[in-house]
């Protein structure tokens with residue numbers, strides 16, 4: 001069953017066409033990767049789907065709702081990874097979880113979530129003092145505190161050391177295993193290959209390729225998703 005259906009989505013910033021007819025479908029319970037060069041339109045797609053930005057044209061349904069007209073209802077059922085700036089330096093981990101839980105009509109038990117994601121030992125730690133890996137754990141827990149059916153993660157592992165990245169991969173798989181649909185924007189091809197069930201490659205505001213990592217690799221006769229990516233978007237390293 002499709003949880004996100006995007007058809008002919010268009011968005012311009014003044015004269016710049018950021019999305020030039022994006023069409024894609026995300027099925028329930030999958031990790032769906034969005035790849036593409038800088039400025040391709042990935043974040044704009046995620047922002048439109050999560051109700052943060054209004055598209056200019058095309059149709060868009062998330063959990064059967066149009067984010068343009070049912071934003072409030074939708075925000076109760078989706079989660080989005082926060083940007084660092086969204087949390088004050090002095091807030092403690094436990095306070096942040098409790099505060100975000102209060103935004104939702106039917107939140108998860110934030111104390112249980114804190115335990116599950118290994119954050120209990122950091123309950124009284126202030127946000128500013130957390131390492132990148134702990135911040136990412138907190139962002140994931142905050143994205144889940146509303147008991148969402150769909151979670152949007154935009155470059156979640158950028159800036160993490162290799163061990164913290166691997167740890168985060170495990171957390172993302174756990175999310176999927178609990179039945180949450182995950183939309184993952186990433187520049188890391190190894191990450192997309194390891195995690196994603198299906199991928200859309202976006203270039204210049206259009207989906208230029210779509211398929212499972214294996215299908216994209218086969219289609220380009222490549223040995224890895226990274227090689228396939230460069231072949232498919234006709235770029236050389």
Ligand SMILES: Nc1ncnc2c1ncn2[C@@H]1O[C@H](COP(=O)(O)OP(=O)(O)OP(=O)(O)O)[C@@H](O)[C@H]1O
Nearest residue numbers: 013014016018036037038039040041042043044045
């Ligand atoms: N608020 C904005 N005002 C003007 N132009 C914008 C705005 N947001 C994005 N753009 C432009 O729209 C295009 C698509 O941006 P977007 O952030 O969606 O791309 P992206 O694929 O997520 O890029 P990156 O990989 O660099 O994060 C880019 O050319 C960008 O400069």
